[in-house]
Amino acid sequence: MKTEVYCSPQQHSQLSQHSTGRIMLWVIAACLPGIAASTWFFGWGLLLNILVVMVFAVLLEAVMLKLADKPVKTHLADNSALVTGLILGIAIPPGSPWWLLFTGICFAIVVAKHLYGGLGQNPFNPAMCGYLLLLLSFPLNMTTWHLPTDTLFADQQFSPLSWTSLQYSLQLCFPALAGDGSQISEYIDGFAMATPLIEYKLAGNSTVLAALENNSPLFARASETGWEIINFSFLLGGLFLLFKKIIGWQIPVSIIVTITIMSLLFYEQGSTAVYGTTYLHLFGSATMIGAFFIATDPVSAATTPGGRVVYGIFIGIAIYGIRVWGSYLDSIAIAVLFGNFCAPLLDHFCRPRIYGHSTRPSQ
Amino acid sequence: MSLLSLFHRSTNRRPSRNPGRHKIHKIVGGIKPAANKARSLRSRIMSTPIPEMLVLPLLQHKGTPATPVVKPGDHVLKGQKIAAADPRGVPVHAPTSGKIIKTGQCTLPDAAGTLVSCLMLASDGKDEAIETGLSGDFRNMSKVDLVERIRDAGIAGMGGAGFPTHLKIQTSTASDIATLIINAAECEPYITADEALIREHARDVVKGAEILQYVTGAQQCIIAIEDSKIAALAELKLAIADSAIEIAIVPAKYPAGSEKQLVQAVTGREVPFGEFPASIGVLLHNTGTAFAVYKAICESEPSISRITTVTGSTLKTPKNFHVLFGTPVTFLLDLCGIDRVLLSRIVVGGSLMGNCLHDMDAPIIKTTNCLIAGSLEEFPEPLTERACIRCGFCADACPVNLLPQQLYAHCRCQSYQQAKDFGLIDCIECGACAYVCPSHIPLVQYYRASKSVVFQQQTDRKNSEKWQSRFQFYQYRQKRESEQRIQARAEQPSHPQQIAQAVFSREKARQEISEAVARVKARRANLIATSTLSSPSLSSPSTEPDEKP
Numbered sequence: 001m002k003t004e005v006y007c008s009p010q011q012h013s014q015l016s017q018h019s020t021g022r023i024m025l026w027v028i029a030a031c032l033p034g035i036a037a038s039t040w041f042f043g044w045g046l047l048l049n050i051l052v053v054m055v056f057a058v059l060l061e062a063v064m065l066k067l068a069d070k071p072v073k074t075h076l077a078d079n080s081a082l083v084t085g086l087i088l089g090i091a092i093p094p095g096s097p098w099w100l101l102f103t104g105i106c107f108a109i110v111v112a113k114h115l116y117g118g119l120g121q122n123p124f125n126p127a128m129c130g131y132l133l134l135l136l137s138f139p140l141n142m143t144t145w146h147l148p149t150d151t152l153f154a155d156q157q158f159s160p161l162s163w164t165s166l167q168y169s170l171q172l173c174f175p176a177l178a179g180d181g182s183q184i185s186e187y188i189d190g191f192a193m194a195t196p197l198i199e200y201k202l203a204g205n206s207t208v209l210a211a212l213e214n215n216s217p218l219f220a221r222a223s224e225t226g227w228e229i230i231n232f233s234f235l236l237g238g239l240f241l242l243f244k245k246i247i248g249w250q251i252p253v254s255i256i257v258t259i260t261i262m263s264l265l266f267y268e269q270g271s272t273a274v275y276g277t278t279y280l281h282l283f284g285s286a287t288m289i290g291a292f293f294i295a296t297d298p299v300s301a302a303t304t305p306g307g308r309v310v311y312g313i314f315i316g317i318a319i320y321g322i323r324v325w326g327s328y329l330d331s332i333a334i335a336v337l338f339g340n341f342c343a344p345l346l347d348h349f350c351r352p353r354i355y356g357h358s359t360r361p362s363q
Numbered sequence: 364m365s366l367l368s369l370f371h372r373s374t375n376r377r378p379s380r381n382p383g384r385h386k387i388h389k390i391v392g393g394i395k396p397a398a399n400k401a402r403s404l405r406s407r408i409m410s411t412p413i414p415e416m417l418v419l420p421l422l423q424h425k426g427t428p429a430t431p432v433v434k435p436g437d438h439v440l441k442g443q444k445i446a447a448a449d450p451r452g453v454p455v456h457a458p459t460s461g462k463i464i465k466t467g468q469c470t471l472p473d474a475a476g477t478l479v480s481c482l483m484l485a486s487d488g489k490d491e492a493i494e495t496g497l498s499g500d501f502r503n504m505s506k507v508d509l510v511e512r513i514r515d516a517g518i519a520g521m522g523g524a525g526f527p528t529h530l531k532i533q534t535s536t537a538s539d540i541a542t543l544i545i546n547a548a549e550c551e552p553y554i555t556a557d558e559a560l561i562r563e564h565a566r567d568v569v570k571g572a573e574i575l576q577y578v579t580g581a582q583q584c585i586i587a588i589e590d591s592k593i594a595a596l597a598e599l600k601l602a603i604a605d606s607a608i609e610i611a612i613v614p615a616k617y618p619a620g621s622e623k624q625l626v627q628a629v630t631g632r633e634v635p636f637g638e639f640p641a642s643i644g645v646l647l648h649n650t651g652t653a654f655a656v657y658k659a660i661c662e663s664e665p666s667i668s669r670i671t672t673v674t675g676s677t678l679k680t681p682k683n684f685h686v687l688f689g690t691p692v693t694f695l696l697d698l699c700g701i702d703r704v705l706l707s708r709i710v711v712g713g714s715l716m717g718n719c720l721h722d723m724d725a726p727i728i729k730t731t732n733c734l735i736a737g738s739l740e741e742f743p744e745p746l747t748e749r750a751c752i753r754c755g756f757c758a759d760a761c762p763v764n765l766l767p768q769q770l771y772a773h774c775r776c777q778s779y780q781q782a783k784d785f786g787l788i789d790c791i792e793c794g795a796c797a798y799v800c801p802s803h804i805p806l807v808q809y810y811r812a813s814k815s816v817v818f819q820q821q822t823d824r825k826n827s828e829k830w831q832s833r834f835q836f837y838q839y840r841q842k843r844e845s846e847q848r849i850q851a852r853a854e855q856p857s858h859p860q861q862i863a864q865a866v867f868s869r870e871k872a873r874q875e876i877s878e879a880v881a882r883v884k885a886r887r888a889n890l891i892a893t894s895t896l897s898s899p900s901l902s903s904p905s906t907e908p909d910e911k912p
Binding site: 004005006007008009010011012013017018019020022023074075078080118119120121245246248298299301303304305308347351352353354355356357358 | 634636752768789
């Protein structure tokens with residue numbers, strides 16, 4: 001009687017978080033509350049963005065895998081292209097034209113990921129590479145936010161989830177659909193900034209707190225509490241990932257703590273607008289999605305426990321520094337790429353002490 | 364009032380709540396796989412019937428193989444020594460009475476499926492035991508005597524490594540042993556041999572532990588057991604009631620029962636790299652070993668059987684067996700009602716560090732603690748290896764604090780120096796990293812392959828150094844000899860006076876030789892003359908003693 005012979009361990013964990021493909025799906029699932037909140041407040045734009053980018057991402061991934069002579073189906077099943085598409089889709093302003101999305105994801109998947117050798121080999125976060133390329137090449141498109149609830153549309157307000165809104169978003173994404181005489185395309189000039197961080201200069205107070213004080217409904221689409229709710233939703237998703245042990249606590253916690261300390265340290269009440277409150281820095285910006293979803297990309301992040309803490313601190317400092325003293329307002333992308341540069345060095349210097357050795361490994 | 368009394372009782376009870384319980388220290392990493400232990404613990408330990416044929420490998424442990432002391436055709440009794448060992452090995456005894464059929468070769472149930480020579484014993488079914496001397500109280504025996512008896516009983520570590528027990532004791536007596544740990548933390552999934560043993564023979568195990576403590580001179584003896592083994596723990600608590608032995612309850616986490624990790628959990632200290640636990644005054648023995656020692660000393664029964672878990676989803680009635688060494692694996696599986704259609708692989712040991720069985724007819728040996736006859740559903744084919752995404756799950760799981768994903772990268776790139784730098788040799792191959800790897804990378808396999816390359820390189824280097832030094836010595840010797848020749852030639856007599864001297868000395872020597880020859884001849888002639896003279900008076904040789912040359 002012949003039986004098979006395998007090398008130990010004979011069994012593998014059956015938990016879903018112990019499978020790459022499932023991990024990526026969990027990450028996408030954890031983003032859903034944030035995406036849902038965003039859609040609720042600002043309409044179909046973000047969802048459309050994400051879907052279009054994801055489709056492009058999977059197509060490009062398949063092409064690159066084919067070119068690299070790797071089994072396409074097996075490698076697509078790791079779902080990593082979907083996550084790259086998702087993150088880039090969230091980062092790019094809703095209502096961007098399809099060619100912008102394509103350029104971004106093309107650079108992310110083809111150059112930043114596959115030219116470096118594919119999944120696991122890329123030193124930089126692909127989505128952030130794509131985002132930065134777009135930011136540098138198309139600064140106007142990348143800072144133009146078309147929002148149906150914008151005050152500029154006050155005279156013709158329509159619900160963000162209405163059919164008109166969907167049409168509007170579709171036309172922004174695929175300008176060919178608009179034809180020439182469309183009514184909505186006239187409003188393209190209207191814009192709002194990505195996050196309340198810049199509005200702070202004009203508005204001042206944090207809107208959720210204001211809304212709570214005024215007893216205005218938090219989830220009403222007009223209440224302008226959208227950004228905070230979205231950030232809380234991403235925080236919720238991030239905590240879920242932590243609970244599932246898909247991401248380590250080190251990176252998000254050190255980023256958030258660093259930003260908190262920095263913003264407390266440099267807070268000057270009202271004197272300079274951009275030195276906002278801690279609350280504004282944490283929930284009035286992209287901090288939550290950056291800390292939980294972008295900086296934690298395992299491939300390009302530091303991987304030693306100590307290295308991850310320092311990595312988070314570096315990114316936190318970079319985020320705050322660029323926001324406050326740099327010319328970009330909410331630049332998670334630059335901060336994360338800066339962290340990526342440091343990661344190998346941090347890993348080198350933060351190796352843990354091995355059992356039975358009195359000192360840490362030689363450096 | 365009642366509340367007060369409750370309070371009083373609880374405060375009174377507090378100091379005695381955990382009698383003899385030992386403080387536990389933290390161990391890093393670890394995983395919590397499904398234990399799969401309940402099925403084999405449903406019934407009590409069952410003694411197997413005696414199989415018709417027993418296959419007894421001469422090497423069932425780490426060390427040198429034993430040499431047979433019986434011939435094919437000999438009739439042997441149960442407990443009779445059939446193969447003797449040198450000091451670095453342990454002897455083999457006949458597990459039952461019967462006839463030695465032949466010597467041959469068999470496959471061991473180890474990872475490599477090693478072929479070793481063995482003795483085949485056909486049992487006669489009578490199970491007649493050899494007469495043994497009575498055993499007294501071990502405290503009346505000398506330690507040396509006890510170690511000798513343990514060696515003669517053929518006891519080797521029963522936890523899996525199979526290191527001869529007497530060697531472990533002997534090496535430890537050199538260093539001061541403060542703590543003796545009896546390892547009952549059977550942390551690997553499926554294995555329940557030690558747990559079942561403690562459930563049913565806790566007193567004997569404790570007695571064995573006491574003997575080991577006495578022999579090693581350890582100041583304290585701690586039995587380390589996992590907190591999940593509730594029934595065994597209760598039995599153990601009863602058994603230690605009137606002894607100085609303590610219990611350490613370690614958290615049920617794999618690999619808490621691994622030697623180095625258990626030392627850390629119980630003593631809070633780490634075994635230095637490249638050393639045995641004895642170097643920090645700690646000695647570990649397995650529960651099964653303690654039981655075997657008890658049997659050998661108190662019941663004068665050599666190591667001829669052990670408790671082995673036979674489990675797996677293809678078996679109808681998984682259970683623990685009290686099984687004779689040499690029993691074929693198929694015999695046990697048939698006893699449990701195996702479904703051969705469902706069977707996909709047989710694992711020897713637990714599901715994490717165990718190896719696959721190569722030959723179904725391989726015998727149970729001293730180190731076989733568990734057999735898992737698994738179905739394909741239970742042990743699915745390994746999934747395709749994907750790219751490492753550096754998630755770090757492996758580093759979180761590693762009990763030795765390595766960075767498995769970086770180690771893997773170096774092993775894959777064959778940069779062995781780097782791999783060694785990242786602790787390749789420190790890896791205990793527990794498999795926790797590969798168990799959690801979301802990309803299904805067979806990490807342990809990479810490490811093993813790299814380790815063997817590193818060890819091969821070390822041997823090669825040692826060999827090349829040896830040959831180099833020999834070659835250098837050869838060159839040096841040649842040079843020296845040629846120099847000596849030159850010197851000798853230079854010293855050869857070339858001066859006429861020297862030649863004359865040499866000739867003179869040669870002639871002198873010749874003269875001396877001829878003189879000596881003449882002396883001898885004269886003496887012999889003298890001797891013959893005296894012997895003929897004295898021949899009539901041979902009866903009284905003392906009359907002319909002085910005449911003898």
